[in-house]
Amino acid sequence: MSEADITHPPEPRTHGPLADSQGIVFGALMAAFGVMMLTHMGLVTGQTAGLAVLISYATGLPFAGVFFVVNLPFYWLGLRRMGLAFTLKTFAAVGLLSGLSVVLPRYVTFGEIHPGVGAVLFGMITGAGLLALFRHGASLGGVGIVALYLQERFGWRAGFTQLAFDACVFAAAISVIPPDRVGWSLLGAVVLNLVIAVNHRRDWYVAR
Incomplete structure (x- = not known):
């Protein structure tokens, strides 16, 4: 490596349409799988997905429709x-996640899952999906948009911003699901947000 390469490193390469498409499909699919596992165990999560799950539990409305509608007000900020x-x-x-959450149950079913193990797996799987979306210039809407904006504007870690919102969702969840399920849900949210907080750093990942 020459001195010029050290003092003036090359500009980060951008993702092309094909790379972005596979990243978005992968991220939405992992998130949909994670949410499917989560609701099978009767747990909740944070962010707008968690809010949609909570509303779905409380009203009986399908998660897919609730999740899509809940995200609508946040697109203005994103734009x-x-x-x-x-x-x-x-x-x-968001559209892919909503659609996949309807389609996946036709092809994937779960047996008994220990809520502690399931919560950790949910956090890892969904965290990987969100990382893929973030790295390809997308999110799952809602709080993800706010978190990414705050990270870009003020340098606040996206995972920690989302964790603060999660606390509000879990406070509301106590009146909807049993306390032990809230505890396991919190474990899953902590794992998810730590995956994002530790791995989503611009100085570690230079492609756009």
């Missing part, structure tokens, strides 16, 4: 602060 490309990718990811 205003993160740009058209980010907003369109996020809209696609």
Whole structure:
């Protein structure tokens, strides 16, 4: 490596349409699988997905429709602060997650899952999916948009911002699901947000 390469490193390469598409599909599929596992155990999570799960439990409405509607108000912020490309990718990811959450149960079923093990697996699987979306300029809407904006604007870790919102969701969950399920749900949310907080760093990942 030459001195010029050290003092003036090359500009990060951008993801192409094919790379972005597979990243968004992968991220949405992992998140949909994680949510399916989560609801099978009767747990909740944070972010807008967790809010949608909680509303679904409380009202009996299908998660897919609730999740899609809950995210609608956040697209304005995404468009205003993160740009058209980010907003369109996020809209696609949210739409895919909503659709996959309807389709997957036709092909995948679960038996008995210990809630502690399931919560950790949910956090890891969904965290990996969110990392893929973040790295390809997308999110699952809602709090993810706010968290990414705050990270870009102020340097606040996206995972920690989402963890604060999660605390509010879990406080509401106590009136909807048993306390032990809230505890296991909290474990899953902590694992998910730690995956994001530890791995989603711009200085470690330079492609755009």
